[in-house]
Structures are given as C-alpha cells and as structure tokens.
Amino acid sequence: MSSDNEYSDQDYYDDEDEDVLLDDAEDESASEMDVDAFDTDYRLSAKGNRKIYEVEYESLSQGDIEKLMKDDVDNVSGIFGVDEDTASLLLRHFEWNKEKLIEKFMDNAAAVNAAAGLSVPEKPHPDRSQSSGVRRSTRQNSADKVKTSSKTKSIIERISPPVEERFVCPICFDDSQTEYLSLSCDHKFCTDCWNAYIASKIKTEAEQWITCMGEDCKIVAPNAFIRKSLKNDSKSWQRFQELLVRHFVSCNQSLKYCPYPSCTYTVSCPSASSKSSLTQIVPIVVCGQSPTHKFCFGCNIDDDHRPVVCGVARLWMQKCQDDSETANWIKSNTKECSKCQSTIEKNGGCNHMTCKKCKYEFCWVCMGPWSEHGTAWYSCNRYDEKASIDARDAQSKSRASLERYLHYYNRWANHEQSAKLSVELYAKTEKKMEEMQMSSDLTWIEVQFMKKAADEVFKCRMTLKWTYAMAYYLDSGNQKELYEDNQRDLERAVEELSELIEQPLDPEVVPSLRQKVTDKTVYVQKRNEIVLEDTAKGFLEGRWSWNVPVEGFD
Amino acid sequence: MAVSRRLQKELRDLQVTGCPTGITLLQADDFQSWILSLEVLGDTLYAGEKFALRFGFDNSYPITPPAVTFVVDDQYQSPVHPHVYSNGHICASILGNEWSPVLTVSAVCITLQSMLASCKSKERPPDNDRYVRHAPADPRKTRWDFHDDDV
Numbered sequence A: 001m002s003s004d005n006e007y008s009d010q011d012y013y014d015d016e017d018e019d020v021l022l023d024d025a026e027d028e029s030a031s032e033m034d035v036d037a038f039d040t041d042y043r044l045s046a047k048g049n050r051k052i053y054e055v056e057y058e059s060l061s062q063g064d065i066e067k068l069m070k071d072d073v074d075n076v077s078g079i080f081g082v083d084e085d086t087a088s089l090l091l092r093h094f095e096w097n098k099e100k101l102i103e104k105f106m107d108n109a110a111a112v113n114a115a116a117g118l119s120v121p122e123k124p125h126p127d128r129s130q131s132s133g134v135r136r137s138t139r140q141n142s143a144d145k146v147k148t149s150s151k152t153k154s155i156i157e158r159i160s161p162p163v164e165e166r167f168v169c170p171i172c173f174d175d176s177q178t179e180y181l182s183l184s185c186d187h188k189f190c191t192d193c194w195n196a197y198i199a200s201k202i203k204t205e206a207e208q209w210i211t212c213m214g215e216d217c218k219i220v221a222p223n224a225f226i227r228k229s230l231k232n233d234s235k236s237w238q239r240f241q242e243l244l245v246r247h248f249v250s251c252n253q254s255l256k257y258c259p260y261p262s263c264t265y266t267v268s269c270p271s272a273s274s275k276s277s278l279t280q281i282v283p284i285v286v287c288g289q290s291p292t293h294k295f296c297f298g299c300n301i302d303d304d305h306r307p308v309v310c311g312v313a314r315l316w317m318q319k320c321q322d323d324s325e326t327a328n329w330i331k332s333n334t335k336e337c338s339k340c341q342s343t344i345e346k347n348g349g350c351n352h353m354t355c356k357k358c359k360y361e362f363c364w365v366c367m368g369p370w371s372e373h374g375t376a377w378y379s380c381n382r383y384d385e386k387a388s389i390d391a392r393d394a395q396s397k398s399r400a401s402l403e404r405y406l407h408y409y410n411r412w413a414n415h416e417q418s419a420k421l422s423v424e425l426y427a428k429t430e431k432k433m434e435e436m437q438m439s440s441d442l443t444w445i446e447v448q449f450m451k452k453a454a455d456e457v458f459k460c461r462m463t464l465k466w467t468y469a470m471a472y473y474l475d476s477g478n479q480k481e482l483y484e485d486n487q488r489d490l491e492r493a494v495e496e497l498s499e500l501i502e503q504p505l506d507p508e509v510v511p512s513l514r515q516k517v518t519d520k521t522v523y524v525q526k527r528n529e530i531v532l533e534d535t536a537k538g539f540l541e542g543r544w545s546w547n548v549p550v551e552g553f554d
Numbered sequence B: 001m002a003v004s005r006r007l008q009k010e011l012r013d014l015q016v017t018g019c020p021t022g023i024t025l026l027q028a029d030d031f032q033s034w035i036l037s038l039e040v041l042g043d044t045l046y047a048g049e050k051f052a053l054r055f056g057f058d059n060s061y062p063i064t065p066p067a068v069t070f071v072v073d074d075q076y077q078s079p080v081h082p083h084v085y086s087n088g089h090i091c092a093s094i095l096g097n098e099w100s101p102v103l104t105v106s107a108v109c110i111t112l113q114s115m116l117a118s119c120k121s122k123e124r125p126p127d128n129d130r131y132v133r134h135a136p137a138d139p140r141k142t143r144w145d146f147h148d149d150d151v
Helices: A002-026 A028-032 A035-039 A062-080 A084-093 A098-107 A109-115 A134-138 A141-146 A191-205 A223-230 A234-251 A275-279 A310-333 A386-420 A422-439 A448-473 A478-502 A507-541 B002-016 B105-117 B128-134
Strands: A058-060 A180-182 A255-257 A266-268 A284-286 A294-296 A334-336 A343-345 A352-354 A361-363 B023-027 B033-039 B050-056 B067-070
Touching: A058 A062, A062 A084, A062 A098, A062 A234, A062 A266, A084 A098, A084 A109, A084 A223, A084 A234, A098 A109, A180 A191, A180 A223, A191 A223, A191 A234, A191 B002, A223 A234, A234 A255, A275 A310, A310 A386, A310 A448, A334 A386, A386 A422, A386 A448, A422 A448, A422 A478, A422 A507, A448 A478, A448 A507, A478 A507, B002 B105, B023 B105, B033 B105, B050 B105
Parallel strands: none
Antiparallel strands: A058 A266, A255 A266, A284 A294, A334 A343, A352 A361, B023 B033, B033 B050, B050 B067
C-alpha cells in the first residue's frame, strides 16, 4: 500500500519536472502559474529597464489561460488515467489545486469522485438513496419516475434509444419529445429541457458547476455534455468557456481577471500574489487588451494609486467616503460639548445649551459652564473668564484633528479636480500647438513639446494626489520630513510647468518658451521619478511608519 | 408552449389525484398565477390557521423557480414564522438556489407545510421591518442568505 503511494508520488513529481521544463521552453507564462514559482529565479529574465516602482507581470489572453488549464487537465488525466472532462471536474472541485487533488484521490478515490459530482455516492441501500427525510419523501413523485439504478460510475451521458417504452419528460410533460439525455445518475430529461436549463444556468447564474436537474442530485454535467445540450447556442457555449476561465483565474492567487467590462484578459503577477507582498509593492498592471485597462492587482481601487500601498490607500478612500463633505459641514455648523465632546448643532433657541447626552449645561457663545452665567441668560459677556477659555481650548483640540484631515483632503481633491480638467487642458494645448505652427516656423513635430508637458502634468498630479493620502497617515519624524520635501519639490515643479503651458501665447517668445517648457518637463519628470522611487524603496526597506494601525504592517 | 403544457399536467394531477392533505386549489384560471390554500395539520403551532399561497409563473418555469408568496389581504395573513416576512415573502432555499425543475407546485406546498409544521416558536425574522420596507415586488429578486435548514 505505502510503496504504491510512493511510487505514484514519484511518478507525479517526475511529471511536474517535465512540465516545468516544457513550460520554460515554450511558454513563460505557464511557469509563472506555479504557486511555488514565486521565489524561484528561472521564471522571467528581468525586463531590463523595469523601475523600482513597477512590478513584473504578464498579460494573458483567454486562450493562454485555456492552455494553462489544458496542461493541468492533461497532467491529471495522465496520472489518473481518466478522460479530460473527468479531470476537469476533479480539478474544478479542488479549485485547481493539483497537489491536494492527487493527495485526496490517492487516499479515497470513491469519495473524491462523489464529492466532485462524478458519481453517485455509494450507500448501503441504493434503493433508498434518494428518499431520506420526511420532507423529501413527500415530493418524490416526479423524481421516482426517472430514477433507475443509480450505481453507475461512468461519466459518459447516455442517450436513450428513441421511445421504446413510452417515456415522458418529467419537466415539460411534452409527449412528442423523442430525445432524452441523462448524466451518469440516469435522471432522464428531454433535450429541450436540458438545453433551457443549462443555458439559463450559464446566462443568468453565471454558473460553471451545473448539476443534474433531478432533485437533490449532485451529479455535475461534464463539458462534453454541456456542449451537446447547448446544441447550436454558441453564445452560451462561449460564455461557459469564459466562466471556466474565470473560475480558474479566481482559484489562483497570482492571477487576476481584468476588471474592465467585457474584457476577457487576465494578468499574471506572482510577485503580488501574497498579502504580505502588498506592504512592499504597489502592483499596478495593464492588461493586453488595451493600454487603458490599467488596474491595481492588489486591491479594488479603480485608480493608479502609486506611490502609496493598497492598505493605506484603502484606509484613505474609506475615510474620504465617510468624512469629506460631512466634515466640512460639521466644521462650519457645529460645536462640541465641552464635557463629553458630542457634536452639537444649534438650530434655534437661546444660548443656554444642555447636552442631550451628558446633560452638561453650557453657554453656546463662550462654551463655559452655564452655572457661572447667573441671570445673564440671553447675552454672554464672559468671553475671557477662565472656565470659558479652558472649554474653548478643549474644543480647538478636537477641531485640530479635523483641520488636519481637511488640509490633506483639500490637496488631494485639488489634484484630482485638476486631473479631471485635463481633457480641457489637452484641448487648449492642442489649439496652442496649432497657433504656434502658424505664428512661428516650428513644425508639427517640433511643437509636440506642449503635449508632452501636458501629459507629464497629468501624470504627476496623479502621483501628487496619492502622496497626500500617504502623508496623512505617515508618522511624523525625519522620514516624513524628507518625504514631504520630495513631495513639495514635485508639487512646485508641476505648478510651474502647468503655469507655463497655460499662459497666453506670445508669438515673440515661442522659441524661449519651448526651451523653458522642455527643460521644465524633464525636471518634473525627474522629480516624479524621485518621489515614486524613493517611496517604493521605502516600502521595500520598511522605512515608513504609520500613525494608525495599517493592515499588514506590525 | 412548454410552460402551459407542464402546468396543464400539474393542474390535471391536482384535480384528478387530488391535492395533498391540507392543501386546496383556490384559483388556477390561467397559467400566470395560481392560489392554493394551506393548513398545517396535526399538533402544531399553526393549528386552526389557514393561509394562502400565490404562485407566479413566467415563461421560464419550470427551469427557474416560480415566485411564491403568502397572500396578505383582508382574508389571509402571512404566518408568523422565522423564515416568513410579514409581507408574505418566504426565505426558503428550494425557491432559490436549490430549486430543481422536477419540483412541482404540490411539492413546494408540501415543503412549506412541513416548514411550518416543524416550527418551534412563532416569531418573525429578525430583520423583518428592514426587509419589508425595501423588499422588491418579486421575492426572487431578493438575494437570500439561507441561515439554517433545521426550521
């Protein structure tokens, strides 16, 4: 028994090696798929000029993924000596974890087959296998008619010979039907019902794991059966293929499906596959379908949030969603109770306030305790009394944290707004470029410096935007000061360049403007690199520390 | 048309073989909406109460489940049960992801009957008020979490 197992294991590992070699030779992407490939070096030769803030990744088409799936399927079907559809179901059941599948299969093949919807579980009394429990036995009527012996193991569906005994499909009761199909469980239904059922599962439920229509039947339809049932419905078949790919991708930590609508590309980024790696890198990737399909491999934020890592970016987005507008309103319309710090809006009445929460009585004007106000009920002239000053001090402290947030938020929002206005800027820039061509002897190629500058401004504003999110959470200290120096240098350079390209055009100075803009663009580019590189380096070195707990950092 | 043939067959079965005990067909004039009354027999919390179930069928029946709700009007109330909302909506897996096309109107009635029969305490679902306020007209549009199977 044990020697048997060892032999099979050996067999399996040999296969694996072969696999890797093959992959290396013909397809880089396949080897990236290996879960263990993460920290081995044979994977990809460095792409040369990759920057420190960029990640290594590869874009895969649906066909590429299908090939990877096929490799796994072939591998498993070779080891177990089963057909491809069976191997596919086994792998899907084990979420494409080949090692686990092999281990469990060696352990108890029958149990695995049953769990993977390949065969009906063996029961001591197969006749009663379906009628357990009071609730079930009562609605047996229809299922009983189609149930015959349920002990077959083969996955191949049966096509019953046309009408030998008068069989009526228990779903549609259409007695003109002559063609029936059943899975290995022998639950027979007419082909039209199968067609409608499978198409509905695929289209409305986006399901790749389609079980038999029989009640409580766990047998799963293999791919060939689905293909046959769908007949000419190639659209549903195509969608099914896509669902299989999506399922495969979702089972693999180093793969992610492109989130853009109706895009079928996948990105493989093994270096960002573990949660812990997301504290060191910002895995911004672009799928092969279109350069605009840019997304973060590590989180769902719909933006290139470099240089800040996912955890911090998420905190910030959360805070902005909760706070921004509300915070502004609170700041201008409320005060806090000087005792319990509850936020209070005064919407009428006199200055004698009684906190709803702690029942503290105070004066709205000076914030001092009401008890000291004597009978001066409707006017307060006690602004300088000590108790009032203390109360206002406490108030200003709690306001300070809000101020601090708004400081960062306003800068963040400003860059976002400017980036949004970039469409206008591009249009204006284009107009200026045309003007320049007419008023000077510059050619179209030569006026491209304007567009380049506009591109750079846009790019840097995105960087700047996220640097404010990061700065809000950075612990104060030398590191933060250095960080803010870099941030300030970039910001200043960007504003200067932005001003240069937006100022009205004077034909006299076009040549000098061109020189200035070109120089500034190069400078801005350099500043942006510095911010991105230094921040990325800081993450790799674990240099940054936060003023709040951030997921993944301890 | 597949739907009408199937429902015709179910209707004939109900009329010829008769409804299961405690269940009566009240209205089945078309193939869009049927109403059946339901009593829980024996020693249960609902002894003596009578409820009505409305079945709504669309063209994809029986591939997709029917829309089943308890009737709430002058005559009928929805039963007080941890899986039944006061607007008549029912949280039962067989009306959602565990629906199978071989199930029938009568099978659904029997399942719901036994769901009521096994009830140990008469109370509304904990989120009743919140759900009823925002519930869609068609209960199948609700994404149910099937909390427990033992009631």
